[in-house]
Amino acid sequence: MVRQMRRWATVVVGTLAAALLSLGTAGPSSAAPKPQPAGVDVTGPGLAQPLRLRSDTRPTHVVAIIDQVNFLGRIGLPTGPKAADLGPKYTVVVLVGETPKQTYDLYPKAAGGPRIYRPAKQPDARKTSAGWFLGRLNMSETLRTAGVPLERQFDTVTGGVGGGERVLPEDTLxxxxxxxxxxxxxxxxxxxxxxxxxxxxxxxxxxxxxxxxxxx
The missing domain is CATH 1.10.287 (Helix Hairpins)
Known part of the structure; x- marks a missing residue:
């Protein structure tokens, strides 16, 4: 009886030791990988090199720029304004980690209000339709505060979709x-x-x- 109790105790202790050893050796490699921070790259006139914004260092600007394109529907207009009325083009690439996922062309100075063009060919090879969309009224100020060299606008309304170059006439100021x-x-x-x-x-x-x- 005593020998059986000793054998049983030896088995239990061995099992516990093996369990503790397995927990101790299971290092960070067994943990789930952390999601990589999102970011955006902006290229266009006045930028000698791409403006690289990452959510771990400049989260406010990343969220603000992504907000400029995250409301687009599946289908846009087939044609946009004339090339002479578009003004400067700024290409925004949305990334996950350092992998490009989406790309858009932003025209903050377009006649009749900011415009967005979504190309059919996207970096992640997903299927989408090309189209033109009305942009948010604060597109120019959002890009400017993020680092794009654009002239400051004092009369833009925060948020909203569509609109003209000037929301308030000069004499109302x-x-x-x-x-x-x-x-x-x-x-x-x-x-x-x-x-x-x-x-x-x-x-x-x-x-x-x-x-x-x-x-x-």
Missing amino acids: DPAKNIDDALGELQRLLLLNVAVMLTITVGLAGIALLIRRRTR
Whole structure:
């Protein structure tokens, strides 16, 4: 009986030791690989070399630029604006790690508002249709803050799709002028109302006088 108990204890201890040894030798190689950070590369006029943005160092800019193209539908317009109306082209390549996955051509200065062209041929060989899309109104500012040499725009609306080159007219940026114009309009409206009231009063008085004379 004692010998059987010793043998059983030896087996249990050996099993536990083997289990602990297997856990200890299972190093980082057995762990699931961490997802590689996403990034974008931007090329275009004014950039001597591609502007390389990675989510582990510049996550805000990466997210902002990807936001410019992540809302596109499956089918775009077959044709875009004339080449003379497109302005500078900036090519954005979306990467996973260092592997290119998607590519888009952005036209932040296009006449009538920013435009996006999605080529049918994509880096990851996935099937998609070529097409033109209206871009977000803040495309130019998003690219500029990320490092693309574009002129600053103070009157762009954050977000939104489509739109013109200038959202607000120049004269609306002067609040003092707006107040003066508003007061002038109010004064003209009051004068017009007074004139209308006087005309109505005189007309009613004339009608009353005419009726009085006829009833005598």
